[in-house]
Amino acid sequence: MSALEQLLGGFATALTLQNLGWSLLGVSLGTFIGILPGIGPALTIALLLPITGYLDPTAAFIMFGGLYYGAMYGSSTTSILLNTPGESGSIITAIEGNLMARSGRGAPALATAAIGSFVAGTIGTLLLTFCAPLVVKLAIAFGPAEYFALMILAFTTASAMLGSHIYKGLTALAIGIAMGLIGIDELTGQARLAFGYPQLLDGVDLVVVAVGLFAVGEAMHVASRRDLREVTVETVKGSLWMSREDWRRSWKPWLRGTALGFPFGALPAGGTEIPTFLSYFFEKKLSKRPREFGTGAIEGVAGPEAANNSAVAGVLVPLLSLGLPTSATAAILLVAFQQYGLQPGPQLFEASGPLVWTLIASLFIGNAMLLVLNLPLVGVWVKLLSIPQPLLYGGILVFSTLGVYSVNRSAFDLGLLFITGFIGYLMRRFEFPVAPCIIGLILGPLAEQNLRRALSISQGDWSVFVTHPIALILFILAATMLVLPVLWRPKVN
Amino acid sequence: MKKRNFLLTLTAAFAGATMLAIPALAxxxxxIIAPAKPGGGWDQTARSIAEVMQGAGLAKAVTVENVAGAGGTVGLAQFADKNKGDGSALxxxxxxxxxxxxxNQSPVSLADTTPIARLTGEYEVIVVPAASPLKTLGDLAAAMKTDIGKVSVGGGSAGGxxxxxxxxxxxxxGADxxxxxxxxxxxxxxxxxxxxxxxxxxxxxGYGExxxxxxxxxxxxxxxxxxAKVEGVDIPTLKEQGIEVELANWRSVVAAPGISDDQKKALLDAVDAMHKSDAWKxxxxxxxxxxxxxxxxxxxxFLKAExxxxxxxLKTIGLVQ
Structure with a gap:
């Protein structure tokens, strides 16, 4: 039977009223946890694992799949409106998205995020259906040397976020890399920069730092700058819907973001964050109005939002076809499969074909549900912005604090949140960009570990980085990305 | 953590309804503290113990708490400090x-707790890719003996x-x-x-993975x-192939330091009864x-020997001085 026929069979099962109900429950729950900073899909599915004892596998996986997709939708909402990313994949969205929201264009920003997520999720799921074997080959072709090259390539994207003062941007990047060093060194098991706090041994939580730098830092900055008794109301300017111009500027970033996100999701060390950096970089470089970046460019929302959703579809490829989990959520999903005595891998498609195809079909359905669920809500969400600023920022503080505390119920995490918040405030006060911090925090440890792994395998021989063709190509690309903009500057209108 | 509490209440209510009489030793x-995030092996062990104990009426209410971090040493340190003398915590x-x-040079070690019981475990496998020229464990051992640096071995975290x-x-x-x-x-x-x-x-x-x-x-x-050979697993043991090593990735439960003999006995009895139950099997x-x-x-x-x-x-491989 061809993939298409099996997929149609999957749709027949997924479209029963009961299974539609599980899908709706999954996407709604996913959207909700996506909004809450701290609580992510991995934790939620882990807490829901006991239900595998009561539900049949089809229903459970339909719900889990919807939940995973939904979390990516939900986190963009708070990223854009409140500058508070709910998941790490939406951190980059906050940069342009929040600027758009503040200049009264919150509704088009939310709409392009929702439609972009839909487009990316649908194309990603199509790729999952038809290109899985190819992507699996790519996933295992990447070893430590290739990953190191990939991280260097990703580092060059930071150049798009350094801001007008290069040295300030580089300082922010260095702060991020330093934060990434905190904790037990993966390769030797020794603690670094933990200062005797056992809570720091696992490193600092990315979402806690992101919420601290973005949301708490912003709230402190606003409080320090403005007389809060002067109540200002941000009005929603223009249409609630995307204009023709917005559509014209969004569709290409959606497609490019999708193309970037999917392979990254399939890579064991890829994740949803790195493709959002790359997408932001490309959109800024390709834009006819690069100056608009930093004031709220719609391309900077459309691209990264598509990238993170398509990465989620990419994660499912090695999970289903190899039993290879490439994200924390995928690792929990693997546990769920094992609870049912199912072993993801080549045999899964043969042994439990109907289950897999129903899951894939339900992802298409869940994606459509998310769009229907999210678009009408845009009008409701943007009303948040008409809350007077003192109340809004007070609310953001309460919301971030609750979200971060709920994960581990740890007072230490709260301390960390407010310390990074204060660093975020100082950076804003002295006009340092905060985005490079996040890039350093994510890429720094990955680059270091893979460099050292590659050199350990080669016994200290650096030539592995040029003798491995994929690594060499990635290094050449990275060099081109750094040099090209200097040599060839497009005319800026 | 509303969701989890809800689930726990649900399981508690469920267990309560199906229970007719609570045995005298309840x-x-x-x-039960799981010193890891939800979803992993320790968390699943804790939740399974909770379910079986409650279902069998060995305890009226069982709560699972996750204290994650640093290979479980964050949870261990908190347990030894906060639950000292507490006979109702594992x-x-x-x-x-x-x-x-x-x-991690943790100031608190397992010697600071009261051992109760080893419960489960999993054996480890050594694998090579299908295309590898190494066909047997003997080939791998020989390669290690010739030039151990050339034999890169991938696995989980350092010291695990x-x-x-x-x-x-x-x-x-016989390699270095x-x-x-x-x-x-x-x-x-x-x-x-x-x-x-x-x-x-x-x-x-681990084999299961x-x-x-x-x-x-x-x-x-x-x-x-x-x-010895594991039932249903067609893989020769290390010992059968002349490598005198036996290792299980075991999981156990310990009680807090400073508990009385009576408290220890009550916990031992409860764990023993749980282990004998059909639900645990x-x-x-x-x-x-x-x-x-x-x-x-x-x-x-056993804990001391291990x-x-x-x-x-760890001293030999240079992770601990």
């Missing part, structure tokens, strides 16, 4: 924690079970274990990808770390956990 409340732990205490086994095997093979080329990966997924892609020579992990790839033939299992079968039950003083002696062995191995 405890009132029991807190901490789930295992071989990984023994190693983590040493590598996989790393310890790599060190033990290198020593038993101080030069072991172990490449730690975060999470089973990354290590698996590196082995499938042929980026490392061999890999080590790679069972699918071994059965489908993508990975070739060279040996399993059990003492079903859990072991469902999750494919091996029954490695060993209780009380025997377990205490601590000595891990310390010696």
């Amino acid at each position: 405890m009132d409340n029991l807190t 901490l789930v732990n295992g071989l990984v924690m023994v190693g983590a205490v040493l590598t 079970t996989d790393h310890i086994l790599a060190g033990l095997v290198a020593q038993a093979a 274990a101080t030069k072991l080329n172990y490449v730690p990966f975060s999470g089973g997924g990354e290590a698996l990808a590196a082995i499938l892609g042929g980026h490392v020579t061999a890999g080590i992990s 790679w069972e699918g790839q071994i059965k489908s033939g993508e990975l070739r299992a060279l040996g399993i770390s059990s003492g 079903k859990v072991l079968a469902d999750k494919k956990w091996l029954d490695l039950y060993m209780a009380g003083d025997d377990f205490g002696t 601590n000595d062995r891990v310390t010696a191995t």
Whole structure:
């Protein structure tokens, strides 16, 4: 039977009223946890694992799949409106998205995020259906040397976020890399920069730092700058819907973001964050109005939002076809499969074909549900912005604090949140960009570990980085990305 | 954590409804601390104990608490401090924690707790990719003996079970274990990808994690770390092939320091009754956990011996001074 026929069979099962109900429950729950900073899909599915004892596998996986997709939708909402990313994949969205929201264009920003997520999720799921074997080959072709090259390539994207003062941007990047060093060194098991706090041994939580730098830092900055008794109301300017111009500027970033996100999701060390950096970089470089970046460019929302959703579809490829989990959520999903005595891998498609195809079909359905669920809500969400600023920022503080505390119920995490918040405030006060911090925090440890792994395998021989063709190509690309903009500057209108 | 509390209340209510009489030895409340995030082995162990104990009426209410971090040493330190003298709390732990205490230089060790029982475990497998020229464990041992640096071994975090086994095997093979080329990966997924892609020579992990790839033939299992052949697993043991190493990634429960003999006995009785129940046997079968039950003083002696062995191995491979 061809993939298409099996997929149609999957749709027949997924479209029963009961299974539609599980899908709706999954996407709604996913959207909700996506909004809450701290609580992510991995934790939620882990807490829901006991239900595998009561539900049949089809229903459970339909719900889990919807939940995973939904979390990516939900986190963009708070990223854009409140500058508070709910998941790490939406951190980059906050940069342009929040600027758009503040200049009264919150509704088009939310709409392009929702439609972009839909487009990316649908194309990603199509790729999952038809290109899985190819992507699996790519996933295992990447070893430590290739990953190191990939991280260097990703580092060059930071150049798009350094801001007008290069040295300030580089300082922010260095702060991020330093934060990434905190904790037990993966390769030797020794603690670094933990200062005797056992809570720091696992490193600092990315979402806690992101919420601290973005949301708490912003709230402190606003409080320090403005007389809060002067109540200002941000009005929603223009249409609630995307204009023709917005559509014209969004569709290409959606497609490019999708193309970037999917392979990254399939890579064991890829994740949803790195493709959002790359997408932001490309959109800024390709834009006819690069100056608009930093004031709220719609391309900077459309691209990264598509990238993170398509990465989620990419994660499912090695999970289903190899039993290879490439994200924390995928690792929990693997546990769920094992609870049912199912072993993801080549045999899964043969042994439990109907289950897999129903899951894939339900992802298409869940994606459509998310769009229907999210678009009408845009009008409701943007009303948040008409809350007077003192109340809004007070609310953001309460919301971030609750979200971060709920994960581990740890007072230490709260301390960390407010310390990074204060660093975020100082950076804003002295006009340092905060985005490079996040890039350093994510890429720094990955680059270091893979460099050292590659050199350990080669016994200290650096030539592995040029003798491995994929690594060499990635290094050449990275060099081109750094040099090209200097040599060839497009005319800026 | 509303959701979790809701689920717990639900299971509690469920268990309460199906229970007709509470046996005389039932405890009132029991807190089980899983020193890891939800979803992993320790968390699943804690939740299974809670379910079985409550279902069998061995305790009226069982709560599971997750205190994650640093190979479980964050949870261990908190447990030894906060629950001192508390006879109604158990901490789930295992071989990984023994190693983590040493590598993290944790001020609190398992010697500061009251051993209750070893419950379950899993054996480790040594694998190579299907295309590898190494066909048997003997080939791998010979390669290690010739030039151990060239044999890169991928597995989980530094100082964990996989790393310890790599060190033990290198020593038993007569190779220089101080030069072991172990490449730690975060999470089973990354290590698996590196082995499938042929980026490392061999890999080590718990059998369950790679069972699918071994059965489908993508990975070739060279040996399993059990003492005797495991039922239903067609892999020769390390010992059968002349490598005198036996290692189980065991999981156990310990009680707080400073509890009275009566409190200790009540916990031992409850755990023993749980282990004998059919519900626990079903859990072991469902999750494919091996029954490695060993209780009380025997377990205490085992814990000391295991601590000595891990310390010696970690010193050899240079992770602990």
